[in-house]
Amino acid sequence: MTSSQLWTRATADRYDAEEAENSSAAALEPALAFLAELAGDGRALEFAIGTGRVGVPLRERGVPVVGIELSEPMAAVLRRKVDEETLPVTIGDMATTVVPGEFTLVYLVYNTISNLLTQDEQVECFRNAARHLVPGGRFVIELGVPPLRFLPPGQVAVPFDVSERHLGFDTFDLVEQTLVSHHLTRDGDHSHYRRAASRHRYAWPAELDLMARIAGLERERRVADWDGAPFAEDSGKHISVWRKPA
Ligand SMILES: C[S@@+](CC[C@H](N)C(=O)[O-])C[C@H]1O[C@@H](n2cnc3c(N)ncnc32)[C@H](O)[C@@H]1O
Numbered sequence: 229m230t231s232s233q234l235w236t237r238a239t240a241d242r243y244d245a246e247e248a249e250n251s252s253a254a255a256l257e258p259a260l261a262f263l264a265e266l267a268g269d270g271r272a273l274e275f276a277i278g279t280g281r282v283g284v285p286l287r288e289r290g291v292p293v294v295g296i297e298l299s300e301p302m303a304a305v306l307r308r309k310v311d312e313e314t315l316p317v318t319i320g321d322m323a324t325t326v327v328p329g330e331f332t333l334v335y336l337v338y339n340t341i342s343n344l345l346t347q348d349e350q351v352e353c354f355r356n357a358a359r360h361l362v363p364g365g366r367f368v369i370e371l372g373v374p375p376l377r378f379l380p381p382g383q384v385a386v387p388f389d390v391s392e393r394h395l396g397f398d399t400f401d402l403v404e405q406t407l408v409s410h411h412l413t414r415d416g417d418h419s420h421y422r423r424a425a426s427r428h429r430y431a432w433p434a435e436l437d438l439m440a441r442i443a444g445l446e447r448e449r450r451v452a453d454w455d456g457a458p459f460a461e462d463s464g465k466h467i468s469v470w471r472k473p474a
Pocket of ligand 1: 234235275276277278279280281282296297298299302320321322323337338340343344
């Protein structure tokens with residue numbers, strides 16, 4: 229049983245509009261090029277494919293894509309864009325669900341491994357990725373670096389977005405290694421803010437490398453963004469690639 233939180237119908241119905249900025253062809257191009265190159269002539273499996281923000285355009289590029297997704301409402305939004313034969317999706321937990329066939333690429337983007345709230349589940353997710361890969365295949369994760377350097381003693385929250393329509397900040401449980409992302413989003417009526425919060429388990433890049441080793445994968449590459457900028461001490465996120473030995 230996963231400890232991930234359920235993504236509801238209301239969330240699914242709003243998702244594409246709220247993520248419009250990160251869903252445009254221009255915004256997605258570097259990620260699609262990165263993933264398509266790693267998939268090569270093989271098939272790609274997206275863990276937590278959601279509404280298909282990445283999976284649908286990757287499929288349109290010619291890469292055969294299969295998805296695993298926990299939330300039926302999120303998958304239903306994807307299904308309005310593409311049929312089951314073109315992009316099959318299995319409803320299930322990415323830490324444990326097995327789909328048929330082998331893949332040259334398994335990928336898990338947009339901070340989504342943090343939806344698995346325990347270390348055990350995150351390790352299982354790596355194991356599940358390895359299970360689906362051909363020898364020589366790659367597992368790719370996009371994940372934020374925990375922003376703990378912005379949390380001096382006595383401060384309880386770190387803001388990550390302060391804009392006209394949205395106020396976002398994280399609060400931390402440093403013992404459990406979890407954080408809660410709080411969102412206050414302005415709806416059409418400008419006097420009204422909608423409040424939402426989601427819990428995540430944060431993990432350092434080095435912890436993910438160890439999870440990969442437990443799953444029998446070797447680190448191949450770590451960069452700061454989809455354009456391949458070097459990962460540095462002030463990088464806010466990383467794209468990491470692990471390879472299943474041939
Ligand atoms: C931030 S969205 C990302 C969706 C998509 N990958 C994207 O880039 O737009 C997170 C997604 O992860 C899904 N999810 C959360 N926990 C999951 C799990 N244990 N197994 C599969 N999907 C999960 C949610 O239902 C949601 O669709």
